Amino acid sequence: MYKRNTEMTQRTSLATPCMLFLTTRWMLILLATIAINVVAAGRGLSQSKSSNQPVLKIGSKAFTESVVLGELLSHLGRDAGARVDHLSELGGTQILWNALQSGEIDAYIDYTGTIQEEILADAARRGAHVETESEMREELAKRNILMSERIGFNNTYALGMREDVAARLAIRKISDLKNHPELEYGLSDEFMERRDGWNQLASRYGIKTRRIRTMDHNLGYRGLVHDAIQVTDVYTTDAEIQYYKLRVLEDDLQFFPTYYAVLLMRADLQTRAPEVANALLKIQGLIDPVKMSGMTAMVRLDGKNETYVAGDFLNTKLLMQLELPSNTLWAEWRRIADRLLKTTLEHLFLVAVSLTLAILVAIPLGIISARNERVANVLLGVVSVIQTLPSMALLVFMIPLFGLGAVPAIAALFFYSLLPIVRNTYAGLRQIPVATRESAEVLGLDSRSQLRMVELPLALPSILSGIKTAAVINVGTATIGALIGAGGYGAPILTGIRLSSIPLILQGAIPAAAMAVLAQWAFGKLEKKLVSPGLQPQS
């Protein structure tokens, strides 16, 4: 049997939030994982028909194979008459599995090893038998999730080395690594943290290592090529294995479980839209390992988009007549422009809504704090603690509450924006001289009018600068919203990381930076306009 499997790993990390605080690796994983594939998700194949048209929501994980399969399912569903929404490149198995159970997605592709080791691990601990595929299928059915027959390939973990390096050192099997403690390892975060990952592998094989670096899966290949590392974890269907001429080490102790790809689908889809459910099941037995790594290679190495690759495969294999996105240069520019517009609108939406809500909540909190020192200690303490949460962790905490998409991202950004505004409102009010406050009081103004006519205008420069800080932080942080399907500039960045495409990364990074600068500038202007000339430096 083969070595390793795909990225089901991330769920482990998701399942144990405390880990989030500890590992920056996590960030990398998630970043790598994400990238909503806006391009792929139904560009040119717009679908809006009657309101009784069934809606199909497909999910995919943040690696190319999963995105291609997600696109393939999207094609099948659309062809069967569904309106399809593909939430692509979501941040890990746990997110997908929860989304599937809650009905935020209807179907996605996962792997038997993942199902056994991750999804049904709890059931197994409670004594359920989930050794065979039919046992897994039975166990999943209890959760109203249908598991298909195999799609046709096994994508497991393996260890890979450059062919020339491996040949020089005469390394063929994983057990051969025991004799080479000098090798440097670059392993993906998922692989480090999985139950069937590195630690167990190393102890099973008795491998001693001098140095292990954890890195994004896609960067591992780069490291091998430049000989910065000599061993990395790979997935057996990775296109890079052939491209970079890697040697896949034999799992001679048969450590890695098998990871056959299967479709997981909500059982209710069969009653709600049987023709769509049946169309999705066409994927059973459809793809052999060579075809799968061929499709991945087309995306990763030839730069074709996933929608095209999946559609092309279906047209050939099933003689379907899907309309494919054009591959001309002009069409590519159109896609870039469309994507820029779409991600800009999404990003603006995330920032504007979360910031507005934060302003509405944070200013009153700042006012309350300024009036009561004890409340201030508690409030400022709480919002400071929120601020110290890694943004990624905060985002993940929002998922159980708000599901996927823009809402949890907005909630996380909202919490993240509170501190600068609360703190600056508090500080702005506190710095008003006692004599000035008393002057307002002695005039005979009620406290509400004192606040409105004197205190807030005097605190305004401080409040606005807090809002400005929040806005800039918010624009930057909103890029991670792509991890949970919120779109925005994070989407091309994360897709770019996945595909090692600098141009794609820049398509997200440059507009995000520009938006931050613009926000800074706009708030500067606003400050000039709103703040009394009496409080501005005299020219």
Added chain:
Amino acid sequence: MFVLENISKSFGDLQVLKPTNVEFSVGKSTVLIGPSGCGKSTMLRVLVGLIQPDTGTVRFEGEAMTSQTLMAMRRRMGYVIQDGGLFPHLTAFENVSLMAKHLGWDIPARQSRVTELADLTRLPSAALKRYPAQMSGGQRQRVGIMRALMLDPPVLLFDEPMGALDPLVRFDLQEDLLKIIRTLNKTSIMVTHDMGEAGFFGDQVMMLAEGEIVQQGTLDELIHHPANDYVTRFINAQRIPHV
């Protein structure tokens, strides 16, 4: 105007105002004088309700001061502090007319009242458009006085109003202020530690020490019939330049 009945105030262990009974009568100018910490500022702040006394009652125009009556009472008091206590985000005009605007005066009414007060306090009309940071100390103080007078209150309270001014500006402003108080026939209560200023303004001078009124009377009475040595020493401590 004001009657203090058995008023006392402590901050922590320190009794800054011992139980005191005193009356400030209508139309009179009273100056509270004494060294730092004698309780004179505390007494003034009790009168405007910025300090809640520990015991006793303040009566203003016959009515007891409570949290319910305080706001309306303040609109019948004009309060001026050192450097004017102006709001830096408002122009002189806006500072003076803030309360009138809040009470719903229309613009012409506000304008004519502010113009009248500018004449009275001899503030150049160009200064009305300026923000506090753009005015001189004397101008700020005149604006502070205008603001106190805006609603034509029967009583004016001053907390070291000239403290931040240089001598020449102070001299002119003292003249003008006295004229205003006399012309408008206001009751006034002023806190100062300057004996000369006390004599200049006060129909009666009230000397405090360690939270108690040591003596009250005209400056003449304090000089010629001091209640004790302390009064004499305080008066003699004022240095007069020898020419």
